[in-house]
Amino acid sequence: MKTVYVVGTCDTKDSELRYLRDLIRDAGCNVVLVDVSVSEFHSEASDVDVQPAEVARFHPNPPKAEELKDRGKAVAAMSQALVEYIRSRPDVDGIIGAGGSGGTALIAPAMRALPIGVPKVLVSTVASGNVAPYVGPTDISMMYSVTDVSGLNRISRVVLANAAHSIAGMVLNRVGATADERPAIGLTMFGVTTPCVQAVARSLGTDFDCLVFHATGTGGQSFEKLADSGLLVGGIDVSTTEVCDYLLGGVFPCTPDRFGAFARTGLPYVGSCGALDMVNFGAMDAVPNQFRSRRLYVHNPQVTLMRTTPDECIRIGEWIGERLNLCEGPVRFLIPELGVSAIDAPGQPFHDPEANAALFAALERTLRCTDKRQLARVALHINDPQFAEHLVTNFKEALREH
Incomplete structure (x- = not known):
């Protein structure tokens, strides 16, 4: 089976990420849910496939614990670790993420690190503006979330479902x-x-x-x-x-x-x-x-x-x-x-x-x-x-x- 990585911060986007995971799995793909939360108060969930600590271990030069108390530095460090983690995975047939400005900035570099042609979808609150800093020279598909990525509602369910089905379609029908x-x-x-x-x-x-x-x-x-x-x-x-x-x-x-x-x-x-x-x-x-x-x-x-x-x-x-x-x-x-x-x-x-x-x-x-x-x-x-x-x-x- 083709494998799609669902990436995001489960401390704030838990229901949305699980919704994406379930829809992609129902569409016929294997799914790996990767949690990149940086909150020190976040508790690990048993059904998350990859915990934040596992991703963080891939950072080439891990910051000191006191530095990670600054949220901006913690997000930057996790983003760098995620790049190396995704690069290490041999089974990334597609990747999807969802988030606000912080989550978008965290996830996008890992998507850019993947080769051209690997399907990439990023649902974001900032996708209606200048997306050049996130997309760069790659083929990331950015989808505007319309409402904030903050729980499931009548709008977010439709947008996220479209995103889930689009990544599944890309992966299952990929043209080399x-x-x-x-x-x-x-x-x-x-x-x-x-x-x-x-x-x-x-x-x-x-x-x-x-x-x-x-x-x-x-x-x-x-x-x-x-x-x-x-x-x-x-x-x-x-x-x-x-x-x-x-x-x-x-x-x-x-x-x-x-x-x-x-x-x-x-x-x-x-x-x-x-x-x-x-x-x-x-x-x-x-x-x-x-x-x-x-x-x-x-x-x-x-x-x-x-x-x-x-x-x-x-x-x-x-x-x-x-x-x-x-x-x-x-x-x-x-x-x-x-x-x-x-x-x-x-x-x-x-x-x-x-x-x-x-x-x-x-x-x-x-x-x-x-x-x-x-x-x-x-x-x-x-x-x-x-x-x-x-x-x-x-x-x-x-x-x-x-």
Whole structure:
């Protein structure tokens, strides 16, 4: 039987969690009820499958008892322990949780730790607002609870029943990621690198399932999440632009873990400088005051771009090089010498040979080249069809090496 983990705080959500458990079991799934309560006055129930103390033992660095008297610290510690507990379980075919803001924050990281494709449902009082901090780059399905998750009533019974039947349906009718027999590769694209990525996808599409991710912060995280989840055989990271926003305060930043999935997995990686000439802000009136005198370009009414300076390009190049130095698998990084975006070319608003030269020199100076880790300059624009051919050739070489 498929196994669904029902997770929540039984000290405050006991009836709701048992209701979920019973419905999922009736639908034909095995169920494991996991209690992650943090109240020191909570008493253990005999029919709970996993008690809080058992989950807490998975914390990599257990906090001291006096620290756990602070509820915020206790929730954070239990959340971290739950991540490690869920990762240790080989039988998680699906996971469902229910809670308020605290329970949502506690449970969501464990859901994010699971691979893409494992069904995840989270019934929450905060699911009607900005759910990005909870969902992140994963496929968590969040359902607004309508009433508070505080006992069973005529509304909560219906909402929770829908959630229970949805997770059971997902688990019992799961379509595997291998439905397409072609191996999957990830590609990162931004509007100003679209011709390059489309050319790469056309060239490789016969042999590979090309998954394109929009490089808007979450897109890059999803790209690497799939690599971490074992769902990709490699990546062609054309558009590393999220690094600019991370270092310079733009609205589409990566996380400090950018490139980390390839360092951890050793998967073949081919990267480039796509859109490293820009930082993204919102509408023109949302650009921070300290940047109003900079070279700005209105990409659309909601997005304003700022050209990166030589000094900023040095920071960007060094940061990328240092992160790629952590990768032990095949790495190829190609520098398009004639421009890194559609608006970085002679006559275009972000054409700046001095800034590009600083970026390219910083990459060359920082990246430690080895037999596996290589960097090459290519005397082409990033959107030149021939540059796409170079990316394809290098990816095939890296894949063979891997």
